[in-house]
Amino acid sequence: MTSHPHDPGEPHPAEGHAANGEDLAALLARLLEETGKTQKDLAEASGVKYPTLNAWITRTRGTSRVDPEQLRALADSLRGWGGSVTPKQIFESAGRPVPGPSDAEREARLLKIYRGLSARQQRSLLGIAEEMASSSRA
Template identity: 60%
Template structure:
C-alpha cells in the first residue's frame, strides 16, 4: 500500500501534527520541560536570544509574529542538539509565518548566475523586488 501524497505544508510527522495547533510559547515550554536539566535561560543563551525576550515570549507578554526566521532556526538548532523532535517549519507555523519551499541548489545557482550577470542598478532592483516579494508572503 502506498502512502498518500501530502499537500505542501502537510506532514506525516506526529510531532509536527501536534505542534500545528501550538503557538511558539506552548512548543518551547513543552520541549524545555521534556529535556532534563535544561532551562529557558539555557535555551536563550545557546540560541543567542536575550533571556528577557525569550521569557516574554513564553509568558505571552510579548508577541511572536515578528520573530526573525533566523532566530527560530537558532532555537530549533539548539533544541535538536538537545535531542528534541522539532523543526524550523513547526516554529515558523507557530508564529504564523509561511514555511519556505525546499531549497533547490540548481535553482539557487541559476538565480545567482543571473544576478551576477546584471549591472549594479539591475542587481539593486532585483534585491528590492525580492524584498517586496518576501514582505507580501508574510502579509
Template identity: 60%
Template structure:
C-alpha cells in the same frame, strides 16, 4: 541588546515533521514553554545552547518581539536543541508557530549565482529584484 548579524540570514533545509499542536494555533511562546517543560530546561539553557541572546528568547516567549527578520537557521537550531533534549517539537511546528513557511533548502553555489546576477543589474533593477524577493518571502493567505 542588538541582535547579532548571524541571526538575519535566510537559508536552510526543511523538516517534514508535523505536529497537531501547531495545527491548533500554538504560538511560539506556548510551544517553547511546552518544549522546555518536556526537556526540563530553562529559557536560559535554550538561549545558551541555540546561541540566541536570552533577552531575545525571553521576548519571543512573552510575545514582546517579532521574528519576521530572524534567520530561519536560528529556529532550526532551537528545534534541534530541543529535540536533542527529548522535547516533542519539529522545525515545521516552530515555523507554524511564528506564522512563516519552512524555507526550502539552499546551498552556497545557488546563493553565489544569485549574487552574481544581482551585482550585474542596474541599481533600479536591483531594487526591483529586492521588492520581488521580499514579496515572495511574505506568508501567503490560506
C-alpha cells in the same frame, strides 16, 4: 473594560498555532520542560537574545517579524537536546510560512546572478525579494 493587545496571558493577535494548537510560547515551554533546559540555555545555544526569547515565551512580544534563521536555530538547538520538534512545527507555531530548504548550490547561483547585475538592477531585485518575503508573512 478594555482589552490590551499584548496581554501576556493571551496569544499575540498575529500569532499562529502549530498543527496541535500550540503557539510558539506553549511549544517552547513544553520543549524546554521536555529537554530539561532553561530559557537561558536555549537563548545561548540558538543565538537568540534572552530578553527576546523570554518575551516570546511570556507572550509580551509577537513573533510575526522573527527572522527565519532564529526560528531554525531554535529548532536545531531543541532537536540537538533530544526535543521532538521539527522546523515546520516551530514556524507554524509562530504563524509563519515554512521556508523552502536552503540549498548551497542555489544560493551560490543566485549570488552569482546578483553580482552580475547593475546597481539599479540589484536594488530592483532586492525590492522584489523584500516584497515576496513580506507577502509570505502576511
